[in-house]
Amino acid sequence: MKEEIIIAGFGGQGVLSMGKILAYSGLMQGQEVSWMPSYGPEQRGGTANVTVILSDERISSPVLNSYDTAIVLNQPSLERFENKVKPGGTLIFDGNGFHKFPTRTDINIYRIDATEYAYANDAAKTMNMIILGGLLKVRPIVQVENVLKGLKKSLPERHHHLIPMNEKAIQIGMRLIKKVN
Amino acid sequence: MNDSEKHNMEEVRLMKGNEAVAHAAIRCGCDGYFGYPITPQSEIMETLMEQEPWNTTGMVVLQAESETSSINMVYGAAGCGKKAMTSSSSPGISLMQEGISYLAGAELPCVIVNVMRGGPGLGTIQPSQADYYQTVKGGGHGDYKMITLAPASVQEMADHTVLAFDLAFKYRVTAMVLADGVIGQMMEKVVLPPFKPRWTENEIRQISPWATLGKPATREPNIINSLRLEASDMEELNLRLQGRYREIENNEVLFEEFSVKDAEYVIVAFGTTARVCQKAVEMARAEGIKAGLLRPITLYPFPTVEISNLANKIKGMLTVEMSAGQMVDDVRLAVNGRIPVEFFGRMGGIVPSPDEVLHALKTKIIHR
Amino acid sequence: MTTNDIINPANLVYAKTKVMNDVPMHYCPGCSHGVVHKIIAEIIEEMDMQEKTIGIAPVGCAVFAYKYLDIDWQQAAHGRAPALATAVKRLLPDRLVFTYQGDGDLAAIGTAETIHAANRGENIAIIFINNGIYGMTGGQMAPTTLEGMKSSTSPNGRTVPLNGHPLDITKLLAQLKGTCYVTRQSVHTIAAVRKAKKAIQKAFENSMDNKGTSVVEIVSTCNAGWKMTPEAANDWMVENMFPAYPLGDLKDL
Numbered sequence: 001m002k003e004e005i006i007i008a009g010f011g012g013q014g015v016l017s018m019g020k021i022l023a024y025s026g027l028m029q030g031q032e033v034s035w036m037p038s039y040g041p042e043q044r045g046g047t048a049n050v051t052v053i054l055s056d057e058r059i060s061s062p063v064l065n066s067y068d069t070a071i072v073l074n075q076p077s078l079e080r081f082e083n084k085v086k087p088g089g090t091l092i093f094d095g096n097g098f099h100k101f102p103t104r105t106d107i108n109i110y111r112i113d114a115t116e117y118a119y120a121n122d123a124a125k126t127m128n129m130i131i132l133g134g135l136l137k138v139r140p141i142v143q144v145e146n147v148l149k150g151l152k153k154s155l156p157e158r159h160h161h162l163i164p165m166n167e168k169a170i171q172i173g174m175r176l177i178k179k180v181n
Numbered sequence: 182m183n184d185s186e187k188h189n190m191e192e193v194r195l196m197k198g199n200e201a202v203a204h205a206a207i208r209c210g211c212d213g214y215f216g217y218p219i220t221p222q223s224e225i226m227e228t229l230m231e232q233e234p235w236n237t238t239g240m241v242v243l244q245a246e247s248e249t250s251s252i253n254m255v256y257g258a259a260g261c262g263k264k265a266m267t268s269s270s271s272p273g274i275s276l277m278q279e280g281i282s283y284l285a286g287a288e289l290p291c292v293i294v295n296v297m298r299g300g301p302g303l304g305t306i307q308p309s310q311a312d313y314y315q316t317v318k319g320g321g322h323g324d325y326k327m328i329t330l331a332p333a334s335v336q337e338m339a340d341h342t343v344l345a346f347d348l349a350f351k352y353r354v355t356a357m358v359l360a361d362g363v364i365g366q367m368m369e370k371v372v373l374p375p376f377k378p379r380w381t382e383n384e385i386r387q388i389s390p391w392a393t394l395g396k397p398a399t400r401e402p403n404i405i406n407s408l409r410l411e412a413s414d415m416e417e418l419n420l421r422l423q424g425r426y427r428e429i430e431n432n433e434v435l436f437e438e439f440s441v442k443d444a445e446y447v448i449v450a451f452g453t454t455a456r457v458c459q460k461a462v463e464m465a466r467a468e469g470i471k472a473g474l475l476r477p478i479t480l481y482p483f484p485t486v487e488i489s490n491l492a493n494k495i496k497g498m499l500t501v502e503m504s505a506g507q508m509v510d511d512v513r514l515a516v517n518g519r520i521p522v523e524f525f526g527r528m529g530g531i532v533p534s535p536d537e538v539l540h541a542l543k544t545k546i547i548h549r
Numbered sequence: 550m551t552t553n554d555i556i557n558p559a560n561l562v563y564a565k566t567k568v569m570n571d572v573p574m575h576y577c578p579g580c581s582h583g584v585v586h587k588i589i590a591e592i593i594e595e596m597d598m599q600e601k602t603i604g605i606a607p608v609g610c611a612v613f614a615y616k617y618l619d620i621d622w623q624q625a626a627h628g629r630a631p632a633l634a635t636a637v638k639r640l641l642p643d644r645l646v647f648t649y650q651g652d653g654d655l656a657a658i659g660t661a662e663t664i665h666a667a668n669r670g671e672n673i674a675i676i677f678i679n680n681g682i683y684g685m686t687g688g689q690m691a692p693t694t695l696e697g698m699k700s701s702t703s704p705n706g707r708t709v710p711l712n713g714h715p716l717d718i719t720k721l722l723a724q725l726k727g728t729c730y731v732t733r734q735s736v737h738t739i740a741a742v743r744k745a746k747k748a749i750q751k752a753f754e755n756s757m758d759n760k761g762t763s764v765v766e767i768v769s770t771c772n773a774g775w776k777m778t779p780e781a782a783n784d785w786m787v788e789n790m791f792p793a794y795p796l797g798d799l800k801d802l
Contacts, residue, residue: 023368027195035195035368039221039306060459062367065534154195213640241639246665250632253625253662257605257633260623263640283626393621393637395601395644404615406624 001031001056003141004064006081008049009073009094014128018071019050021132024150025142026054034062047076054141069139071131073115078102090139092177094131105181110138112177126169133173144170192372198338198364201371202268202294203228205342206240210379211292212263213241215254217273220306221362222296225268238379248273252280252293259289260405262385262392264346268294270362271312272303275320281355282321285422286407290349290389292342293327294358296365299503299530307530308362310452313507316359317481324419326426328356328433329480331451335369337478343374348433350388352425359480361503363453363532435478436487440466444473446546447491449512450501451477453532458501461538472542480508488515497521497546501538504528521546566594568619575613579779581769582610582678584736585649586617588746589676592753593620593645602645603637605630607659609651610684628659631666634673638756645756647674653683656692656718663718670727670761674752677719677764679794680771688774692716695793700774715793719766723799729761731800735768735791737783760802768794 005022009015016037026033036051051067053059069090072078075098085091087106095101096115112134118127136144147170151163196204203225206214216226226244234240241258245251251267258265269277274295284291295316299309314320316329328348330341338360345356385392393403409415439459441447446465450458455476465472475491477484492498497520500509506524513522525541527533565571568590576582593602599620606614608627615622625633630648638646655663655677666673682700683689690700690707693715697706707715723731730752734745745767752763768790772782 020368023195027193027370033195033368033370036363037366039362039366059369059456060463061457061535062363062369063453063457063532063534065536213636215636241636243635243639245632246661249629250662250665253629253632254636256625256629257623257636258640260633261603261637261640265636279626280629287624393603393623394641395603396619396621397600402615402619402621404622404624406615406622408612408624 001054001141003054003069003139004067005052005054005069005071006049006064006067006084007052007071007073008047008077008081011048013048013073015048015073016050018128018132019052020154021129021147021150022052022054022142024154025147028146028149028153029142031056032059034059036062047074049077069135071135073131075100092131092135092138108138108179109181110134110177111180112173114173114176117172117176123169126166129166129169130173130176133170134177135173136170137174137177138179193370194373195368196335196371197224197366197368198332198335198360199224199296199366200228201335201339201373202342202358203232204373205339206266207232207234207238208374208376209343209346210238210264210377211240211266211346212379213243213254213258213265214267215243215245215251215258215265216267217245217248217251217269219270219273221298221308221365222268222270222294224365225294240379248276249280252277252284255291255293256280256284256287256289259284259291260287260393262380262389262394264292264350264380266292266294268296270296270298271300271309274312274315278315278321281327282323282325283407284355285321285325285327286323286418287405288353288422289405290353290355292345292349292356292358294342294360297359297361299528305530306362308453308532309503309528309530310361310454311504311507311528312359313480313502313504316357317483317511325422326354326429326481328352328354328429328482330356330358330435331478331480332358332360332364333452333455333476334364335367335371338364339371339373352429354425354429359452361453362530430482433479434482434484434487436484437476437478439474439476441473441475441491443471445471445496446499446542447473447475447495448499448501448538448542449475449477449488449508451480451508454501454503457533457535458538460535461542464535464539465542470542470547477508483511483515485511485515488512489517492516492519495520497523497549499542499546500524501533501541502526503532521549523549566591568594568599570617570619572616574617576610577773579770579772579782580610581680581736581767584742585676585678585745585767585769586614588736588742589647589649589749590618592746592750593618596645596750596753598645598753601643602647603641605634605637605646605648607648607650607654609654611649611651611678612685614649628654628657629662630654631659631662631671631673631675635666635669635671638671638673642672642759645753646672647676647753647756649676650678651684652677652679652681652691652693656716660718664722664725667722667762667764668725668727670729672756672759673762674749674756675762675764676749676752677766678769679766680769680774681715681790682771682774684771684774688771692718693794695789698789717794719764719794719799722764727762728764728800729802730755730763730798732764732798733766733768733794733796735786735796737770737786766794768796
């Protein structure tokens with residue numbers, strides 16, 4: 001099994017940490033993982049993206065030009081990455097603030113209105129976990145149990161009490177995601 | 182989970198290449214790190230400061246006022262026979278060249294990590310490999326060489342930090358870990374090296390009898406110095422250094438091959454680019470093209486003999502770098518005109534993609 | 550009375566310290582360096598620190614300091630002695646670590662290293678020879694060259710519009726919180742030599758007591774560079790250098 005994922009959005013949307021949680025989850029189920037962020041000033045308020053690869057075998061290139069799954073959280077990221085999803089692959093977008101929507105017909109497109117939900121329910125901090133839940137519903141590449149183990153591993157102990165809240169967010173995401181094509 | 186499983190789980194960690202350097206340095210008994218922040222490698226000093234190794238191993242970590250000062254602090258520490266290191270990225274390494282030349286002239290062992298970014302000038306913070314010439318051809322003045330290790334993974338960032346210290350002290354030279362922004366910034370699985378205690382002063386006196394630890398009545402003063410006003414003395418030092426470099430060239434070449442056995446075409450690439458090229462080779466093989474990859478792990482000493490031998494068996498070579506083509510010179514010297522050697526690269530912080538590499542292999546070598 | 554009767558420990562009134570090597574110095578006759586070397590060597594012997602001292606030599610006339618004192622030395626790149634000393638002292642905190650630097654080394658090319666080492670309060674002693682000229686390279690202008698003073702790169706005298714003001718770096722260093730002892734001395738008379746020796750001893754003791762950075766400036770002559778006899782150079786220093794660089798303690802905590 002090998003899954004090549006790009007997650008892209010604005011800085012502050014939790015793009016890099018969502019990628020990190022995925023990578024830790026892969027680690028927990030004994031897979032090879034790589035997490036390659038865009039770095040530098042891009043992180044601060046501009047666009048941020050991260051390439052995450054989970055694989056049963058040694059990973060060659062950590063930098064890719066096409067992806068099995070793209071998660072795009074803003075308009076520029078959709079424009080940049082829609083065409084880079086492999087045919088038959090998956091595109092997930094959060095529709096908040098979008099005025100142009102994905103058009104490809106050879107890939108599976110899903111919408112998850114996590115931003116809207118998070119603001120309505122005062123859950124902005126777990127917005128990225130809602131999206132991760134959506135991803136795991138349509139692409140069950142890691143088990144939720146391993147995500148929670150990964151969280152435990154990556155979070156400092158003083159934050160471990162937040163894990164149940166994150167688990168709840170994953171469940172919400174699984175309910176929110178909808179196929180749109 | 183039993184205890185040994187738990188232990189094994191704890192040993193495999195997920196971290197950035199830069200973080201792996203910091204942890205490996207603490208664990209291999211490094212005595213002192215001196216540095217100045219610059220993207221994309223600042224996590225090295227940040228991690229060290231977070232770890233506070235002065236409370237555990239006694240390692241000194243100091244943020245200097247400049248890269249000039251950092252490299253001279255390394256000189257001072259290395260002169261005491263201590264395991265000293267610094268790290269920076271391309272513009273900062275340029276600023277260190279004076280000190281690097283002095284370290285060579287004074288025959289001091291030390292480790293420098295360069296997480297390369299695009300240049301020239303202030304350039305970009307994005308990854309690059311355009312410091313190859315500066316590193317292996319001598320960026321500072323005078324005839325000197327640095328052992329150069331080119332990690333291609335987070336694991337190698339840790340392993341090469343340890344290896345660099347071993348080689349530096351084996352030959353009394355600078356060993357550079359030449360990484361790029363991708364390797365520094367990406368997270369991968371890593372198993373950190375085991376803890377080694379720092380050397381005691383008595384051990385240092387055994388290992389490095391030239392170290393300036395204070396002069397006991399029983400010996401002549403130790404003087405760390407690169408000044409030789411007499412030309413004949415200076416030539417003698419140069420001859421000694423050159424002798425040591427030949428020894429390094431004979432003993433320390435490291436490289437890795439991928440799908441080379443039956444290959445008709447071989448890509449030569451190092452660091453991140455080698456990872457991209459491995460993917461390109463996988464894609465080529467899927468199309469029935471007999472492609473392979475040779476990845477130099479040491480850039481100095483360069484795997485000249487291995488590339489030369491390969492040239493007798495294959496039809497063409499493609500060198501891929503994140504530069505305008507620097508290592509390709511050394512590949513061409515090794516091949517010496519026997520088969521075509523072409524170059525493909527991206528510059529200014531752009532990482533070539535696997536399909537670009539495959540396209541270059543087809544157009545520049547296979548269907549030339 | 551035979552010669553051997555005279556060479557008798559009971560008759561000994563003065564002996565060269567064993568920390569001074571028995572080699573001819575390259576310094577010009579009349580130069581202040583030799584005197585400062587000797588008093589440093591004497592202090593190291595008197596403090597019984599020969600086995601625990603690491604000196605950092607500069608680039609400049611004192612580049613060969615390592616030939617004259619029988620201790621471990623590191624020779625630094627131009628201006629970088631305080632960076633070397635920082636690392637040496639931090640890794641060997643129970644050693645006596647001092648730098649020996651001229652005005653070009655300390656106050657021009659190495660200004661950043663000097664100020665930052667002093668500002669961090671590194672537990673080192675900085676011995677600063679200020680003769681207002683680059684002796685080794687043949688008498689060029691230094692940062693401390695006085696206004697109107699001639700050098701090979703200010704042949705008609707230093708002018709402020711062209712060259713800026715003489716840099717009183719010692720005064721600047723005294724203002725830094727990391728320095729514990731900053732003093733300006735000279736070695737042109739026996740009395741001055743005695744005072745300078747006391748100052749350097751205090752600086753060395755501060756280094757061992759981890760009190761912070763000590764700076765001892767020695768206002769010095771360069772009779773060869775100044776193109777004067779040694780005696781005239783001493784007089785010129787008293788008349789011209791001392792008003793610009795007045796002797797005495799600037800700071801003593």
